[in-house]
Amino acid sequence: MKKGVLLSIAYLFFMAIGHSQDFQGKAVYQSKTSMDMDFGGREMSEEQKKRIKERMKSALEKTFILTFDRTSATYLEEEKLEQPGGGNGGFRVMAFGGGGGKYYKNIKNQTYTDQKEMFGKVFLIKDSLPKLNWVMSAETKQIGNYTCYKATATKPIDSTDFSNFRRPPPGQRGGNKDDANKDEVKKDSTDKKETLFRAIETPKEIEITAWYTLDVPISQGPGEYWGLPGLILEVNAGKTVILCSKIILNAEEKEIIEEPSKGKEVSQKEYNTILAEKMKEMSERFQGGNRGRDGGNQIRIRN
Template identity: 25%
Template sequence: MKKLLFFLLIFAGIQARAQELRGVVTYEYSQDWIKIASRLPYLSLDQKERIKSTYKNYTGSKSIMKLYFNADQSLYSYESDYTRSEDGRWSWRNSDYVIRRDFKQGTRTEIIEMLGKTFIVEDSLAEPKWKILNQLKDIAGHVCMKAETDDPIKSQKITAWFAQDIPVSAGPEMYYGLPGLILELDINDGDVVVTATQVELKDVSKELAAVKKIKGKKIKAAEYDKLLTDHIKTAIKAQENPYWTIRY
């Protein structure tokens, strides 16, 4: 049983540190469809192994994500509303996905397109329950420590690597709440990996303040969770990959 806790944080004479606590992180989001398919309960071992062996040279898709943060707020979304192929000759639309957090007020606003609609989830923050582990690794020039949690709705194991030297609670996708900025997120041992490729500490108040107008259906977090739970259950029952139509 845990309780509402207040924690007093004392910084004394940490000059300029407050200024460092804002910036923008560029992440590479890569998704391995083959690994995801191999978790689908309705596929037989034969089918899964065939998928793996046939498509082993074509496993993933990549996109670029941006996280703007300061000590109180964060904003995470696609780098652009449209993705351009590597050779620049194809452009396609990205789903609406804007994750906004206000740590000071304890609120979140999430614009998420899924199941053919755009939803706007406005609710209070619910912090993931993290476990802290001992591994260290270097990501984009920052030494990061490992933490783990899980997503009970999607039954996912979440591994986050947070920077020891950027004491901000922000992070990519739906995750945050660690003693340092999350620079890498790994969902289910590599099904999805979101890795920081660049961390720039600079003033981002303009980007954080900018509000893009996206129409959508306003719902509460509990409704959103229920939508997901129902969809996953239905899709698995219908023997369809639920993650074709929701974010993994």
């Protein structure tokens, strides 16, 4: 009963601010992704492994800014200076499937435009917003000054979602899924020859847990997440945690929320196909030792 009253109040408040053409807000999110760092790099020194882990940690911890009004939003990574000698080479691409750009979504039209750079080329991914079947509960917790409600959903993921890669158990590596002992006997040769895609696997689906607040009754959230009766302040999705650290409503200086327009226009499915092909090519070059001057694998996409 209490939850129903709160939803009614939220709806009335949403209608009130919805008629205000000037309504705008901004939310700052901290995103952290954990990743299995065991890539079978037995020939690497401890110092090299430590350096790679530090670079990967930097690439997997980011700050994003969601700027929203009543129907649309942009989600941008906050730029930060890179430490000298801290280039991530091919690791950044393997973790995220392309460089960060501008993510725009329109909840009224239920569409999104994701601008990404991949191997030197800019893509403009245009598609329908993914719809999650949220299951809302009365469970609450406090995030900062906001009371938040819990909602869960299950999301299918594709093979290009590298943030959810995991290393399979010993008996299932290198295509050998039945004989763990045989895998152990050939461990040395397998570790040297297995490619990136044979060494890791991606689950078919993950459970999403979101925490939203009715104090900001806008159906927005970080990245692709939306569809709840309040602003989503926290998301737990697989190995990624996204947490809101600051909210600003109706600041004096307004920002223009506009859809990106630069790049080759593709659907999400088309982009995933291109990415999978290039990652396979990169894996083969990595296996063959074909590297660029900076020690990373260099692949370009032709126009």
